[in-house]
Amino acid sequence: MIIEAIRSRRIWDSRGNPTVEVDVTLEGGHVGHGIAPAGASRGTREAMDLRDGGPALRGMGVGRALASVDDVVAPALIGRDASDQAAVDAVLLSLDPSPLKDSLGGNATVAVSMAVLHAVATAAGKPLWLHISDTYGAAPSIPLPEVQIFGGGAHAGRRVDIQDFMIMVPGAGSFDEVLEITNEVYFAAGDIMKRKGKLAGVADEGGWWPAFDNNEEALETLTNAINAAGETPGKNVVISLDVAASEFCVDGRYRLALEDRELDTGEMIDLLGRWIDAYPIVSIEDPLSEADPSGMAEFTRRFGKKLQIIGDDYLVTNASLVREAASQGACNAVLIKVNQAGTISEAIDTFRAATETGYRCVVSARSGETEDVTISHLAAGLGTGQLKVGSFTRSERMAKWNECLRIQDELGAKAFVGGSPLSATWWGDQNMGEKS
Ligand SMILES: O=C(O)[C@@H](CO)OP(=O)(O)O
Numbered sequence: 001m002i003i004e005a006i007r008s009r010r011i012w013d014s015r016g017n018p019t020v021e022v023d024v025t026l027e028g029g030h031v032g033h034g035i036a037p038a039g040a041s042r043g044t045r046e047a048m049d050l051r052d053g054g055p056a057l058r059g060m061g062v063g064r065a066l067a068s069v070d071d072v073v074a075p076a077l078i079g080r081d082a083s084d085q086a087a088v089d090a091v092l093l094s095l096d097p098s099p100l101k102d103s104l105g106g107n108a109t110v111a112v113s114m115a116v117l118h119a120v121a122t123a124a125g126k127p128l129w130l131h132i133s134d135t136y137g138a139a140p141s142i143p144l145p146e147v148q149i150f151g152g153g154a155h156a157g158r159r160v161d162i163q164d165f166m167i168m169v170p171g172a173g174s175f176d177e178v179l180e181i182t183n184e185v186y187f188a189a190g191d192i193m194k195r196k197g198k199l200a201g202v203a204d205e206g207g208w209w210p211a212f213d214n215n216e217e218a219l220e221t222l223t224n225a226i227n228a229a230g231e232t233p234g235k236n237v238v239i240s241l242d243v244a245a246s247e248f249c250v251d252g253r254y255r256l257a258l259e260d261r262e263l264d265t266g267e268m269i270d271l272l273g274r275w276i277d278a279y280p281i282v283s284i285e286d287p288l289s290e291a292d293p294s295g296m297a298e299f300t301r302r303f304g305k306k307l308q309i310i311g312d313d314y315l316v317t318n319a320s321l322v323r324e325a326a327s328q329g330a331c332n333a334v335l336i337k338v339n340q341a342g343t344i345s346e347a348i349d350t351f352r353a354a355t356e357t358g359y360r361c362v363v364s365a366r367s368g369e370t371e372d373v374t375i376s377h378l379a380a381g382l383g384t385g386q387l388k389v390g391s392f393t394r395s396e397r398m399a400k401w402n403e404c405l406r407i408q409d410e411l412g413a414k415a416f417v418g419g420s421p422l423s424a425t426w427w428g429d430q431n432m433g434e435k436s
Pocket residue numbers: 038039040041042154163164205242244312335364365366367368
């Protein structure tokens with residue numbers, strides 16, 4: 001599986017920004033494609049996208065990243081064995097050893113790394129999820145979705161401070177059932193907002209664009225929407241939040257712009273604690289800032305037994321940061337975003353570090369996405385258990401959920417993780433009983 005050619009092109013993402021697509025062609029003609037996604041709420045320690053263009057294209061051009069692929073990466077990788085993903089990714093790292101990959105650009109490296117993975121799977125005649133599970137010795141499964149109902153923060157003009165209001169349907173018997181129930185809740189939520197005169201469109205990841213008076217109104221409306229859809233909040237449908245707190249933490253103070261108030265770490269933890277008591281919340285991502293490790297450890301000490309606490313900006317898909325967090329008792333789960341790491345191999349290392357430390361893994365899309373569905377295969381092939389890609393009414397999101405339905409056809413409905421021992425560990429009747 002020798003790499004014969006590597007070619008880059010500029011394409012456009014779901015926010016109308018340019019992004020990098022790479023084709024990797026193997027001797028024998030098999031081709032793999034990889035497309036870089038792009039975040040809006042970004043951790044300071046994640047791989048950097050290389051951008052250019054000044055005022056043109058709002059400074060979001062990718063000319064330099066394309067040049068990285070064509071002028072630097074291609075000459076180094078052509079003639080190498082693509083089937084050794086670790087060796088390919090090691091070459092990428094050697095070409096840009098900077099911690100943030102800001103010389104080649106994380107958008108260049110991730111597109112190449114993903115394209116190589118796809119090319120090898122195609123040449124081996126395997127669906128990508130199977131290639132991933134075979135290569136990394138993982139047991140494949142269909143993940144449990146976290147689907148966004150309201151989008152806020154940096155994805156909706158900062159209309160509410162909290163970024164993602166999502167639901168999960170952990171007890172569902174199948175992936176199809178999850179999507180069906182979620183769909184009903186999604187449209188019920190839209191109807192409620194319309195009746196209140198607060199429907200302001202759709203945010204970057206497909207959730208409704210919120211026009212609420214305060215952050216808690218979103219939680220109330222979401223709980224009402226679950227009821228309106230004929231489901232039982234806290235029983236079969238539960239809430240997952242991405243607070244994305246780094247976005248509104250300034251000098252150690254949490255600024256809730258919508259409510260015109262500022263909280264210190266203790267007050268922020270207390271606020272989240274009140275929400276956890278009042279609403280059927282089972283999972284919170286980035287409850288505190290990436291710059292607040294003691295707050296994150298304190299939050300985990302208080303709520304880690306009954307809550308999934310995910311590090312996103314806080315752990316940036318970095319294996320060493322996962323190990324460090326585990327030693328400090330901060331978080332109990334990690335978000336896996338391949339472009340935060342910059343290569344497939346580093347994302348897999350993070351998955352392995354999470355497995356070793358007992359952290360759960362949620363594979364995630366970025367808020368700027370395309371038709372690329374690699375992450376659906378990654379979640380299924382590694383059997384990570386959970387996947388977060390946004391919501392209905394945006395095709396770049398539905399491409400990934402729909403791909404899971406296709407993978408399910410190949411893998412069999414029994415491979416769905418809902419209702420499995422994985423779920424029983426953190427949303428037993430015990431916890432939910434108190435909340436319903
Ligand atoms: O914060 C996140 O988890 C992601 C996806 O919701 O957003 P972004 O890609 O903007 O970082």
